Amino acid sequence: MPNPRSDKGSSRERELVDMFWDAGFGVVRAPASGSATERPLPDLVAADGERTIAVEAKSSGDDSVYIEGREAEELIEFSRRFGARARIGVRFDREDWYFFHPGDLHVTGGGNYRVKLEKALQEGEDFHELVGESTQEKLDEVE
Amino acid sequence: MPNPRSDKGSSRERELVDMFWDAGFGVVRAPASGSATERPLPDLVAADGERTIAVEAKSSGDDSVYIEGREAEELIEFSRRFGARARIGVRFDREDWYFFHPGDLHVTGGGNYRVKLEKALQEGEDFHELVGESTQEKLDEVE
Numbered sequence: 001m002p003n004p005r006s007d008k009g010s011s012r013e014r015e016l017v018d019m020f021w022d023a024g025f026g027v028v029r030a031p032a033s034g035s036a037t038e039r040p041l042p043d044l045v046a047a048d049g050e051r052t053i054a055v056e057a058k059s060s061g062d063d064s065v066y067i068e069g070r071e072a073e074e075l076i077e078f079s080r081r082f083g084a085r086a087r088i089g090v091r092f093d094r095e096d097w098y099f100f101h102p103g104d105l106h107v108t109g110g111g112n113y114r115v116k117l118e119k120a121l122q123e124g125e126d127f128h129e130l131v132g133e134s135t136q137e138k139l140d141e142v143e
Numbered sequence: 144m145p146n147p148r149s150d151k152g153s154s155r156e157r158e159l160v161d162m163f164w165d166a167g168f169g170v171v172r173a174p175a176s177g178s179a180t181e182r183p184l185p186d187l188v189a190a191d192g193e194r195t196i197a198v199e200a201k202s203s204g205d206d207s208v209y210i211e212g213r214e215a216e217e218l219i220e221f222s223r224r225f226g227a228r229a230r231i232g233v234r235f236d237r238e239d240w241y242f243f244h245p246g247d248l249h250v251t252g253g254g255n256y257r258v259k260l261e262k263a264l265q266e267g268e269d270f271h272e273l274v275g276e277s278t279q280e281k282l283d284e285v286e
Contacts, residue, residue: 021182026225028171028188039164045171045188049226052190082169083192 012059012091013043019097020046020053023131040074045084051131054084055099058115059091065120069111072102087130090115098124155202155234156186162240163189163196166274183217188227194274197227198242201258202234208263212254215245230273233258241267 013029020027025048030041042054056075058065067088079086087099098120105113115124156172163170168191173184185197199218201208210231222229230242241263248256258267 024224026221026223026227027182028173028184030171031174039170041171047190047195047225047227049224052195052226078169080169081167081192082190083195084169084190 009057009059013057016055016057016089016091016097017044019127020044020131023127024048025051025131040078042075042078042084042086043089045082047084048131052082052084053087053130054079054082055087055089057089057091059093061093063092063117065090065092065115066108067102067105067113067115069107069113072105072113076102087125088113088115090120090124092117092120095121097127099127099130100124152200152202156200159198159200159232159234159240160187162270163187163274166270167191168194168274183221183224185218185221185227185229188225190227191274195225195227196230196273197222197225198230198232200232200234202236204236206235206260208233208235208258209251210245210248210256210258212250212256215248215256219245230268231256231258233263233267235260235263238264240270242270242273243267 017027017029025046027044027046029044043057045052045054047053054075056067056071058067072088075086075088086101088102088105089097089099091097100115102113105115108114160170160172168189170187170189172187186200188195188197190196197218199210199214201210215231218229218231229245231245231248232240232242234240238260243258245256248258251257
């Protein structure tokens with residue numbers, strides 16, 4: 001049976017793929033987690049020969065987004081192996097995408113990560129900043 | 144209904160994912176072609192922070208492998224955008240994987256690419272060579 005919530009998440013994820021594509025990147029969406037592989041995978045990986053970015057994408061109709069601790073750890077582990085910048089991408093209804101390194105997010109008592117709408121608007125990296133940064137920063141962040 | 148031929152191809156592709164993983168790479172398998180996206184996608188992308196490799200993987204129980212012209216072109220286009228080395232990976236029964244740049248393959252009258260078993264054994268790059276090469280070669284090949 002269709003799940004409107006995941007369908008929406010998936011459509012938002014395609015929107016992000018389009019944005020990377022339009023910015024000149026090659027983009028791969030990973031198969032849904034929990035499938036054939038047990039290995040860490042982000043939702044998508046985009047690169048343009050200079051910048052490589054792994055994104056765990058979350059959307060919300062509410063004023064907070066939660067990311068499971070395990071998802072954030074897998075994003076970091078994948079990014080370390082692949083040589084990518086690790087980013088949580090958050091998309092609130094009627095807002096743009098904002099991006100955070102997992103290390104910059106609030107960790108709840110239960111070990112999950114939370115992004116509030118206000119924090120996204122005030123402190124998040126927007127798409128333009130994400131794809132416009134220099135290679136040097138990427139190299140510094142890999143470890 | 145299960146298709147034994149694609150199941151075998153898929154299992155061979157997982158084998159290749161395992162090899163990259165064991166060599167320290169992060170690996171993403173792209174969703175099956177013809178799905179949600181119309182954009183060029185390889186079968187998998189692997190990177191380790193130095194080397195980035197996009198692979199179209201083909202296996203065969205016969206003594207030749209054919210790659211559609213369109214698949215090879217999409218591999219090249221994706222690799223150009225992503226900044227990856229483009230490789231056709233061929234796996235014949237009871238043999239190892241061998242890799243070729245599409246430009247080094249025989250093009251048939253119909254515009255498809257063909258790799259014969261003997262050519263793979265004699266001229267193909269083996270996995271060790273593929274992952275052990277320097278970054279410089281990668282940069283030279285991007286265009």
